[in-house]
Amino acid sequence: MLRNSCQGQKIVNRMGTAARSWANKKPNESMRFIVTTFVGIVFGFLIGLSVPTLSLTKLNLPSSLLPNSDLSYIEDKRSGISTQTALNALSSLKGNNNSSTQAGNSSDTSKIWVPTNPRGAERLPPNIVSSESDLYLRRLWGNPNEDLTSTPPKYLVTFTVGFDQKLNIDAAVKKFSENFTILLFHYDGRTTEWDEFEWSKRAIHVSARRQTKWWYAKRFLHPDVVAAYDYIFIWDEDLGVDQFNAEEYIRLVRKHGLEISQPGLEPNRGLTWQMTKRRGDREVHKETEEKPGWCSDPHLPPCAGFVEIMAPVFSRDAWRCVWHMIQNDLVHGWGLDFALRKCVEPAHEKIGVVDSQWIVHQTVPSLGNQGQAQDGKAPWQGVRERCRKEWTMFQSRMSNAERAYYKSIGIDPNNSTSH
Ligand SMILES: *[C@@H]1O[C@H](CO)[C@@H](O)[C@H](O)[C@H]1NC(C)=O
Ligand SMILES: *[C@@H]1O[C@H](CO)[C@@H](O)[C@H](O)[C@H]1NC(C)=O
Ligand SMILES: *[C@@H]1O[C@H](CO)[C@@H](O)[C@H](O)[C@H]1NC(C)=O
Ligand SMILES: *[C@@H]1O[C@H](CO)[C@@H](O)[C@H](O)[C@H]1NC(C)=O
Ligand SMILES: *[C@@H]1O[C@H](CO)[C@@H](O)[C@H](O)[C@H]1NC(C)=O
Numbered sequence: 100m101l102r103n104s105c106q107g108q109k110i111v112n113r114m115g116t117a118a119r120s121w122a123n124k125k126p127n128e129s130m131r132f133i134v135t136t137f138v139g140i141v142f143g144f145l146i147g148l149s150v151p152t153l154s155l156t157k158l159n160l161p162s163s164l165l166p167n168s169d170l171s172y173i174e175d176k177r178s179g180i181s182t183q184t185a186l187n188a189l190s191s192l193k194g195n196n197n198s199s200t201q202a203g204n205s206s207d208t209s210k211i212w213v214p215t216n217p218r219g220a221e222r223l224p225p226n227i228v229s230s231e232s233d234l235y236l237r238r239l240w241g242n243p244n245e246d247l248t249s250t251p252p253k254y255l256v257t258f259t260v261g262f263d264q265k266l267n268i269d270a271a272v273k274k275f276s277e278n279f280t281i282l283l284f285h286y287d288g289r290t291t292e293w294d295e296f297e298w299s300k301r302a303i304h305v306s307a308r309r310q311t312k313w314w315y316a317k318r319f320l321h322p323d324v325v326a327a328y329d330y331i332f333i334w335d336e337d338l339g340v341d342q343f344n345a346e347e348y349i350r351l352v353r354k355h356g357l358e359i360s361q362p363g364l365e366p367n368r369g370l371t372w373q374m375t376k377r378r379g380d381r382e383v384h385k386e387t388e389e390k391p392g393w394c395s396d397p398h399l400p401p402c403a404g405f406v407e408i409m410a411p412v413f414s415r416d417a418w419r420c421v422w423h424m425i426q427n428d429l430v431h432g433w434g435l436d437f438a439l440r441k442c443v444e445p446a447h448e449k450i451g452v453v454d455s456q457w458i459v460h461q462t463v464p465s466l467g468n469q470g471q472a473q474d475g476k477a478p479w480q481g482v483r484e485r486c487r488k489e490w491t492m493f494q495s496r497m498s499n500a501e502r503a504y505y506k507s508i509g510i511d512p513n514n515s516t517s518h
């Protein structure tokens with residue numbers, strides 16, 4: 100809206116300039132100038148039309164500005180639009196210059212404008228709009244409605260992999276039944292080699308070198324694209340899954356109403372957080388005790404409302420929120436775990452750890468070694484430093500965003516209940 104009002108102002112200025120310089124110019128030059136101005140006006144006019152609520156009543160074209168000569172061979176070098184194209188576009192708008200028509204409340208009922216359609220698709224009849232998708236593989240022949248033989252997979256599991264981890268991934272994938280779509284993100288460019296595994300042929304392979312799990316997730320797991328799946332697993336490649344059964348995991352997550360979850364972690368030694376350690380005596384836990392002073396509130400991370408980023412599982416709705424929170428440039432995702440709670444309410448009840456289906460974190464340095472040696476530091480050091488830096492950046496972006504929001508609605512940010 101703001102940009103378009105600027106556009107309108109610019110057109111008015113141009114018209115003023117045109118009028119002032121009119122008298123001073125030689126006929127040829129004037130004509131050229133008028134043509135240029137006119138095309139500029141039409142161009143601005145068309146841009147303005149793309150925002151339906153813009154009032155166009157002040158932009159009536161003075162008929163004196165309309166040239167009589169044949170202009171079809173003249174091109175406006177600045178805008179790159181041929182005059183003829185612009186004139187055609189203008190004439191197609193004739194008989195349709197009522198701004199409320201543009202707003203979609205048609206006196207001209209032959210034009211489609213459905214404000215409830217997804218943004219940008221308002222010109223389409225709603226029944227043709229396919230705003231969501233899936234990752235189901237289809238055949239090139241036959242009836243489309245017979246492409247999927249069995250019931251389509253309801254869950255999606257993604258692994259970010261290098262071929263060196265093939266045995267581990269092979270073991271992991273085998274824990275996921277035909278009810279799962281399998282999607283591999285390859286950070287080492289080796290994709291076809293995976294075909295030695297039978298399951299690889301029904302998996303989806305996405306390859307982009309040296310990227311992280313969250314980079315892929317942001318680009319290839321848009322909530323509208325994975326809307327077909329009830330649950331989405333976004334997992335690292337170094338997880339031991341001997342004690343894990345995916346169907347049973349889903350059953351427990353449903354039973355306990357977990358929107359964001361992860362399997363409990365073994366072994367207990369060397370783990371950073373109490374929350375994600377497996378407990379032997381229960382199906383699921385949603386809170387824990389940490390070292391003294393670590394939790395300002397027992398309902399807040401890292402004591403509750405918290406899972407780590409190595410093996411998270413998201414419900415469809417939770418993922419729709421989390422995807423929006425992932426920053427395009429903060430590829431390591433550090434800090435995301437502490438912010439997940441902002442996506443579900445109440446977080447301390449809907450985020451939890453499944454203890455009876457657990458995994459082993461093997462801490463194989465993998466992508467960390469894909470860094471670059473710099474300033475005499477080992478590649479993994481540079482990666483680790485960036486992880487920490489991203490964590491701080493994410494935190495400050497989040498708190499700035501929250502402060503800006505509260506300020507915008509007139510609440511003292513220091514007095515909000517967001518913490
Ligand atoms: C377009 O609007 C102008 C002024 O508002 C009016 O004079 C003209 O008749 C309108 N054209 C059509 C086709 O409605
Ligand atoms: C524009 O359309 C509205 C409602 O469709 C109508 O009330 C108004 O008179 C129209 N204005 C012009 C200039 O045709
Ligand atoms: C828009 O169209 C609807 C139905 O066609 C009508 O009820 C409503 O009054 C219109 N609104 C305006 C502002 O013309
Ligand atoms: C896959 O899902 C269907 C329907 O929910 C279920 O009946 C079937 O047991 C599942 N397959 C496995 C291997 O659990
Ligand atoms: C809120 O707190 C910050 C730092 O704690 C302070 O700089 C700021 O002035 C406070 N704002 C208001 C409106 O009190």
Ligand SMILES: *[C@@H]1O[C@H](CO)[C@@H](O)[C@H](O)[C@H]1NC(C)=O
Nearest residue numbers: 509510511512513514515516
């Ligand atoms: C916070 O807001 C509440 C209600 O809006 C008010 O009663 C209270 O005094 C505020 N506290 C501070 C420190 O501004």
